[in-house]
Amino acid sequence: MSALRRTLLKGASPSPGTLFGHRGLVSVRGTRVLYQPSTPSLFRPFSSSTSTSATSKTTHSSSNWIKSSTVQLSLGLGLGISLAALYSYSNPHAPSQTETQSPKQSKQSLFTRGDVRSHTTKETGIWVTSNDGVYDITDFVDIHPGGERILLAAGHSIDAFWAIFSLHNSPETKELLESYRIGNLIPADQDPTYNATRDDQSAITSALERLFENDPIRDPLLISRSDRPCNAETPPELLTRDFVTPNNLFFVRNHLPVPEIDVEEYTLEIDAPWVKNPITLTLKDLQRKFEHHDVMTTLQCAGNRRKEMHDAKPVKGLQWTQGAISNAIWTGVLLKDVIEQSIGPVPKEWADKIKHVQFHGAEGYGASIPSHKALDPRGDCLLTFAMNGSPLPKDHGWPVRALVPGHVAARSVKWVTKITLAEDESESHWQQRDYKGFGPSKTLEESDYSTAVSIQEMPVQSCVTVPQPNETVPVVEGRATGIKGFAWSGGGRGIVRVDVSVDGGKTWTDAKLTRPGQEAGKEWAWTHWEASVPVTKEGPVEIVCKAVDTSYNEQPRDMESVYNVRGVLVSAWHRVKAEAVKKAEQENAK
Amino acid sequence: MSALRRTLLKGASPSPGTLFGHRGLVSVRGTRVLYQPSTPSLFRPFSSSTSTSATSKTTHSSSNWIKSSTVQLSLGLGLGISLAALYSYSNPHAPSQTETQSPKQSKQSLFTRGDVRSHTTKETGIWVTSNDGVYDITDFVDIHPGGERILLAAGHSIDAFWAIFSLHNSPETKELLESYRIGNLIPADQDPTYNATRDDQSAITSALERLFENDPIRDPLLISRSDRPCNAETPPELLTRDFVTPNNLFFVRNHLPVPEIDVEEYTLEIDAPWVKNPITLTLKDLQRKFEHHDVMTTLQCAGNRRKEMHDAKPVKGLQWTQGAISNAIWTGVLLKDVIEQSIGPVPKEWADKIKHVQFHGAEGYGASIPSHKALDPRGDCLLTFAMNGSPLPKDHGWPVRALVPGHVAARSVKWVTKITLAEDESESHWQQRDYKGFGPSKTLEESDYSTAVSIQEMPVQSCVTVPQPNETVPVVEGRATGIKGFAWSGGGRGIVRVDVSVDGGKTWTDAKLTRPGQEAGKEWAWTHWEASVPVTKEGPVEIVCKAVDTSYNEQPRDMESVYNVRGVLVSAWHRVKAEAVKKAEQENAK
Structure with a gap:
């Protein structure tokens, strides 16, 4: 067992200041957290004193594990990020039967879902499942990068949570979880659709609702x-x-x-x-x-x-x-x-x-x-x-x-x-381990995050916003009119030109630009554009736009050549299939 | 006649300081110029005191019209740029028969090449031809943006010079020349191949040699x-x-x-x-x-x-x-x-x-x-x-x-x-009127320099340097090896990746990069790269490279979509057709 893990697992509240090289903790007070450990700590009632207008859809449970505490926040959120990274890079949590498992529990032990559901506290031990594996995470709770939110899964499958908190989807995280494995579900309970069944699902849904109860109400147009x-x-x-x-x-x-x-x-x-x-x-x-x-x-x-x-x-x-x-x-x-x-x-x-x-x-x-x-x-x-x-x-x-x-x-x-x-x-x-670009032929497994460069400045981009796919575009005096969109580039680079085509990219017309009017090199805001493009006949048109920025970079043509497994930096020409219809006819059709 | 032209043509040495809003003249002394006006001015012998190693291939003529003068330089070169622009934007030189043409000279007058050759001094008037037109440029000599170099064409066709000093190839310059037209060549002398004939050609060649006699000797490998x-x-x-x-x-x-x-x-x-x-x-x-x-x-x-x-x-x-x-x-x-x-x-x-x-x-x-x-x-x-x-x-x-x-x-x-x-x-x-980009469908006539944005920062670029077209690329253990090239981007943006393909761009392999090791955002120097790409069989391969810079801009695929009439900013994927040959066979072939 590594010294780090020994230290981590020894005390209930390791000092993060000395352990992780952070001299200070995040000092947000009054943020709601969801777990009150059995050892006493500062207890404070819920507060809802933010000054935003959105209403919290709170349905407070009286359960004693939804409490608010400055100390807990420090542990739960303040540590989160550096720990997440720590675990990503070194995995000191080698399996250790002698310390974390009773003699009856081995990797070959079998448990029922009922067994798992009866382990939800520090006293009984905190168990979760993932697929058909059973894990005793009691010792991990205090050092979970995401804080006590992990306890929402206590006694349940952790998979529904990981589906939402997608940062867990890394080989390192999965390997870390495996170090806590104490056995498997009995074959009768190894049902992959189990999470969809009523009893677990309602508990999980309710737990997730509590996690997001501070989210505001959003505009339904979004x-x-x-x-x-x-x-x-x-x-x-x-x-x-x-x-x-x-x-x-x-x-x-x-x-x-x-x-x-x-x-x-x-x-x-x-x-x-x-x-x-x-x-x-x-x-x-x-x-x-x-x-x-x-x-x-x-x-x-x-x-x-x-x-x-x-x-x-x-x-x-x-x-x-x-x-x-x-x-x-x-x-x-x-x-x-x-x-x-x-x-x-x-x-x-x-x-x-x-x-x-x-x-x-x-x-x-x-x-x-x-x-x-x-x-x-x-x-x-x-x-x-x-x-x-x-x-x-x-x-x-x-x-x-x-x-x-x-x-x-x-x-x-x-x-x-x-x-x-x-x-x-x-x-x-x-x-x-996110927000990096990879080559078009790389699989997820071949994508090496350690050598890839973080995305910072963004490449040049543009899209057609009017018309939308399958809408009509009015033809006036031989021109498809009212085609609109936006263009933008990173690094304060402005837009010098937007080329618009209605024949799929064979011929191009300059769009009329509405630039933000910002200082050269500090053009942080987008450009809006409108185009009127000669069209030879009515019927289906493929509208394409591509923008050129002040460094004269321009958008690449195809998705294939900028493809990357994470689907980021999508800047290929934007294409919209629409129908060119003469203005008069279009109005008659109304 | 405009006031400006009147002022320009009135005196032999208009004061550029007051006339063009420039307070100072370029103060390079000792630069060689090629014309000594009839009015006296400071005469200085040739100097060759630059400390570069290249030797000037000077064959000094004793002709009195190759002299050196601070005054002339001020007029000839110092004014050049602002005047060039001035003429581009306003054309105050409306034809004025009364002031610049004798009663016998009208736009319909006909002259022989001999007539033109006899007009090479201020006293006789300085004439040139362009195509079949005859022009009296006597009054223009002193205000020619390029200085007295214009006199090299005195008595000859100006076309050979304009072919070299390509900045003259604008409608504005041609319009300006037309304002000096005094007539046409006689039909017998309207031979478009005339410049290739011996007498004129040798005079022009010799004039051009004098223009460039300060050019150094270059490495023959260039x-x-x-x-x-x-x-x-x-x-x-x-x-x-x-x-x-x-x-x-x-x-x-x-x-x-x-x-x-x-x-x-x-x-x-x-x-x-x-x-x-x-x-x-x-x-x-x-x-x-x-x-x-x-x-x-x-x-x-x-x-x-x-x-x-x-x-x-x-x-x-x-x-x-x-x-x-x-x-x-x-x-x-x-x-x-x-x-x-x-x-x-x-x-x-x-x-x-x-x-x-x-x-x-x-x-x-x-x-x-x-x-x-x-x-x-x-x-x-x-x-x-x-x-x-x-x-x-x-x-x-x-x-x-x-x-x-x-x-x-x-x-x-x-x-x-x-x-x-x-x-x-x-x-x-x-x-x-140069170094600007235009849309792919714009003709030269449609390309509006007044609204286009000057090229400053350059877009991302890369090329294959090894192999060269039609060379072989060695295949070792199923990989085409030793493929090399460079990549570069403007604005201090480094190279994050170079994708290399040997199947014309269907599949891609990351190249190994040699970066300049400069500070982020100040990566002014290029990146060299080398790639070893899986190849399924021997025979013809199309090697393609494309680079991605730190703003994750990448090179566009085709020439067609970045085409512009001036052929600038060529950053499409670079393609080299070569022959993949197994290493052993390649060595046997030696």
Whole structure:
């Protein structure tokens, strides 16, 4: 047994400060957590003091395992990310029968579902199943990167939870789970459809509802791609209705449940290796001590348009069409100002070492960006608290969201509670084992996350929003008219041209562009475009668009050549099959 | 007749300072010019004090019209760029029979070639032909943007010169010439092949030789695409022999003859709208007053790979294959330091107005870059005087070349003698009417230079250098081996991946990369790569490569979709047809 595991498993509350090299814990107070351990700790009643308008669909259980505790939050969420990474890279949890299993329990032991359901507390031991395996995770609960949320699965199959918290889908996580295996289900209970049967399913559904009870109510116009966590896209035709997307229609991409944060108790910690005592700022500190800036920025999910790639060849992930992109005016303070005015500029001896700025989200998410982007006076990285003139909505990171213009939206961390200047990238799952690109012929197994480069700046993109597939496009004086769309590129690169075709890409016409009017090199917001394209006859047309950015990069033609198993960075020409109909006829048809 | 033309034509030496809004003239002294006007001016003997090793193939004529004069240089070259632009945008030279033509000369007048040959001095009038037109350019000589070089064509056809100085190939220039038309050649002399006949041709050849007599002798390994001006590319297979291209093999892209500059008298002027007296720096000032920096940077011509595009569909321009790209370590001083330490930082009232930094070359070339690039501490723009540890070779800008890493090579102005902070881009032909991209379906006539965006940062690029077309590629243990090439992207974006295929792009293998090891966001130098790709059988293979940069932009597939009439920005997948041969057989064949 490794020293690390021995240490981890010895005490109920290992000191994370010494164990994992973190000097401070996330200091969000009042965030709801879901488990009260048997050893006494600070108990506080539920609070619901966030100032967003969305109503929490709370159905509080009186069960004693749904409680709120600052201490637990520190353990549960604060540790989450670094631990997730730790487990990904070293697996110190070799099976150890002598310490974790009774003589009767061996890997060959057989148990019934009933046996598993009777193990849900520290006293009895906490068991779960996964497929036909039975696992005793009692000792793992306190060190679970995702906190006590793991206890929702106590006595049940863990598979339904992992289906939602997809970060568990890695060989390392599966290997780690195997180190806790104590046996198998009896053959009679090895029913793969078991999770669909009534008794387990209702318990699991209820547990999942509790996990997401702080999520706000969303605009029904948003197109949901997953409910838990919420992932919902802006309807394509609404993307170009407004140049600035209204808050209620801004696409939502959550990796975990929306955390409940008491804004009066919210703090943001700024840390760096040379800083002895990390600086803690309240929301009022942020709002009052630093100059405010408005930055119009388009955010796009790395997986936007994944469905198109999936239709060409299957890929894993949320089936976004074109709406995982939106544009807003964000108000906040410069990340650079906050860092430099709270902990000072990077000391000379650290200047060559500090390469990244890591963001830690209150819900357990984390990501990092290159320090040169974070500290560049022209980088426009913000810590935002308002969006389009309103307080940041709960879904978009209230009270504070990091905004990284020109980069993939996954780096604009919501509910940010800690910022760390560091030598390395964030150790989070989403920095290390997600949001990277791979070659077109690589399988999931061949995709080596350790050598692939994290997605930061995004490639040039454009889509047709009007017409939608199978709609008509009016022909006026020999031209297909009113074709609309958006174009965007990462890194502050503006759009120099959008080429539009109605013959599938044989001939091209320049679209008329509505650019954001931002400074050269800081064109963070999208361009809208409209085209009127000569068409020789009525009938079916294949509308295609491709954009060119200020570095004269342009979109690749086919899905096949940009295919990657994770279905990210989908930037192939966008194609819409529609029907060209003469204007008069079209009006008669109404 | 417009006031401007009246002023232009009135005096032999109009004051450009008042006339064109330029406060200073280029102050290169000792540069050779080719015409001594009849009015006396400072006469100085030839000097050849540049310290490059290349030998000038000078065969000095004793003709009194090849002289050297500071005054003439000011008129001839200093005015060049702004005038070129001026003429492009306004054409004040409406034909005016009363002032420029005798009663006998009308647009219907007929002349013999003999008549034209007898008009070569200010006293007799200076005539030229173009096609079958006859033009009296006497009044234009002093205001010719290219200086007195125009006199080389006196009495001859101007067409051979315009074929070389291709910037004349614009409708505006042709329209301007027409304003000087005095008639036509007699039918007997209207022979389109006339220029190929002996008498005119030898005069023209000799004139051209004199124009380029300061050009250095080049390495015979360079592949010439034009001799006058010199445009020569690095042989493809040598591009990846050395990571840093030796100076003698660095591709040469000259727009005009290499100017002769007396380094002892060389000065660089720094000017800005708020500066009353422009700052003048000598080479020693540059070398002694500012901190030196070495920056490894790859430069690529906008037209690299034009031949491939031309083969798909004809385009205008030099027929580069893949070798108009090279990599060097440049030594110089930061442009930002020179600007800020000589004229101070941009004053507050100008901060929002100054958008560009213009470079003026001693030979008449000019270009500009966005001021945010020039003044960015991370932009690494240099004023260089050494290349790979040796003084800058004559062909590469001795004594001083501006270096703009990550941008098209056309902005790294050679022989730079003046730098201007300005509200607008350079007015030069090469900034305004060249080096811009257009849509694939646009004809030359439809290509609107006034709205197109200047090429600055370049798109991602890669090429196969080994094997060359029709060579063999050795197959070892089922893999085609030893496939090599380079990849590069603009804007300091590094290369994250090069995909290589031997089946024309159906399946892809990651190449092994040799990156420059530069700081993130400042990867100015190329990446070399080598690939070993599974191959199912021997015989013909189509090797294809495509690179992906750190913004995850990647090269487009086909020439057709990036086609543009000027054949610039050729970044489609590079394809090489070769023969896969088993290693043993290949060796037996030797």
